[in-house]
Amino acid sequence: MTDRMKDREIADLDGAAALPRRNGELVFQAPWEGRAFGMAVVLNEKGEYPWDDFRASLIGAIRTGGPEYYENWLNALQSLLERTGLVTADEVALRASEYQALQRDPVF
Amino acid sequence: MNDAHDDHDHNHNHDHGDGHHPEAPNAVEARALALESLLLEKGVLTSEEIDRVVSYYEHDTGPMIGAQVVARAWTDPDYRRRLLEDAPGALKELGFENAARTELVVLENRPGVHNMVVCTLCSCYPWAVLGLPPTWYKSAPYRSRAVSEPRKVLSEFGCELPEDVKVNVWDSSSDLRYMVLPERPAGTDGWSEQQLTALVTRDSMIGVARPQVPTSSPA
Numbered sequence: 001m002t003d004r005m006k007d008r009e010i011a012d013l014d015g016a017a018a019l020p021r022r023n024g025e026l027v028f029q030a031p032w033e034g035r036a037f038g039m040a041v042v043l044n045e046k047g048e049y050p051w052d053d054f055r056a057s058l059i060g061a062i063r064t065g066g067p068e069y070y071e072n073w074l075n076a077l078q079s080l081l082e083r084t085g086l087v088t089a090d091e092v093a094l095r096a097s098e099y100q101a102l103q104r105d106p107v108f
Numbered sequence: 109m110n111d112a113h114d115d116h117d118h119n120h121n122h123d124h125g126d127g128h129h130p131e132a133p134n135a136v137e138a139r140a141l142a143l144e145s146l147l148l149e150k151g152v153l154t155s156e157e158i159d160r161v162v163s164y165y166e167h168d169t170g171p172m173i174g175a176q177v178v179a180r181a182w183t184d185p186d187y188r189r190r191l192l193e194d195a196p197g198a199l200k201e202l203g204f205e206n207a208a209r210t211e212l213v214v215l216e217n218r219p220g221v222h223n224m225v226v227c228t229l230c231s232c233y234p235w236a237v238l239g240l241p242p243t244w245y246k247s248a249p250y251r252s253r254a255v256s257e258p259r260k261v262l263s264e265f266g267c268e269l270p271e272d273v274k275v276n277v278w279d280s281s282s283d284l285r286y287m288v289l290p291e292r293p294a295g296t297d298g299w300s301e302q303q304l305t306a307l308v309t310r311d312s313m314i315g316v317a318r319p320q321v322p323t324s325s326p327a
Contacts, residue, residue: 010165014243021242026165032133032140034166038158039144045161046153071136078143087146095142100132107145107155 009051010041016062017055020069033070035108040077049084173199173207174237174287175308177214179301182292191289192216199237207236211284215276217291217315222273224262224315225288226254227280234285238310245314255279265316288315295321 013019019037020027028034044051054076061076062069081087098104133141147153177199181188191198191214199208212234215223227233231246244250253261258275262268269275278286290312296304311317 014246018243021239026239028162028166030137032137034162035144035158036140037165038161039147039153041161041165042153042157043147048152068136074136074140074143078139081143086150086152087143091146092139092142095146096135096138099138099141100135102132104141104145106133106141107148108141108158 017058031108036070036074036077049080054080171238171310173204174313175305178289178308179304181289182304183301210234210236212287214287214289215278216289220273222269223276223278223288224258225278225280225286226251228255232280232282232285234287237287238313262316267317287313290319293319293321
């Protein structure tokens with residue numbers, strides 16, 4: 001995969017938006033963090049939104065959010081997808097409640 | 109880290125008969141599950157596409173590639189020579205096909221000569237072997253001071269060099285990237301390649317640090 005452009009864009013996240021790393025490597029504390037990261041990158045690769053839109057959404061989410069980096073990342077992704085119309089807030093809330101109630105098989 | 113993950117191995121008091129759902133996901137995790145499952149259903153992406161991206165960033169880029177190359181060069185003089193002459197070829201030898209597509213030059217630290225890498229114009233960096241660059245690498249102060257006062261910058265990184273060591277600063281460009289081959293630390297005779305790999309830090313391959321032997325490790 002020719003990801004050097006993408007590496008560059010992802011690396012351009014800096015300041016509070018910089019990705020958590022250990023010795024330069026990305027650090028995911030739990031599988032969902034990697035999934036949230038991967039979804040944002042894949043959807044951008046597929047042309048669902050420009051990376052700059054995601055970055056702006058992330059910076060906004062960090063500004064208003066708590067200290068958990070990937071929770072802000074997920075919030076940024078969700079609100080961007082709601083704006084682009086890929087998902088609605090209601091269907092995400094409903095689906096999430098089904099997962100919490102153990103009514104669905106996990107997808108990861 | 110989320111609290112709910114901190115107690116990941118808490119009492120598994122679920123009925124083992126129902127197997128698949130040992131514990132309910134917390135709210136954030138449930139939202140990640142919800143988003144992925146909705147996107148899968150809508151046919152916008154596939155699980156494999158996400159797997160591929162996560163795996164690429166977790167395993168196929170990053171300092172581990174550079175560290176493995178350095179450890180091999182420390183243990184195999186012929187490999188070291190090939191690495192310094194033709195870095196892409198030497199990367200390919202170890203199976204790093206993706207990284208081998210970078211125009212890369214490896215700079216050898218040796219007694220009396222220390223190399224460090226900067227990109228004065230922007231943030232050119234050997235992603236393929238070192239992963240994502242640290243934020244400081246892209247900062248204006250590093251980019252200018254690495255050239256104007258490299259010794260001072262090095263000492264701020266905790267890398268104090270004797271006066272008689274010559275410091276060479278290399279300016280990366282989009283056509284040519286540099287990686288430093290640090291000196292093998294003393295006290296590592298007989299170490300396996302794997303043990304050595306663990307000593308090689310990202311910063312030592314940018315040339316702002318030297319690999320250190322932990323004081324408690326077996327010599």
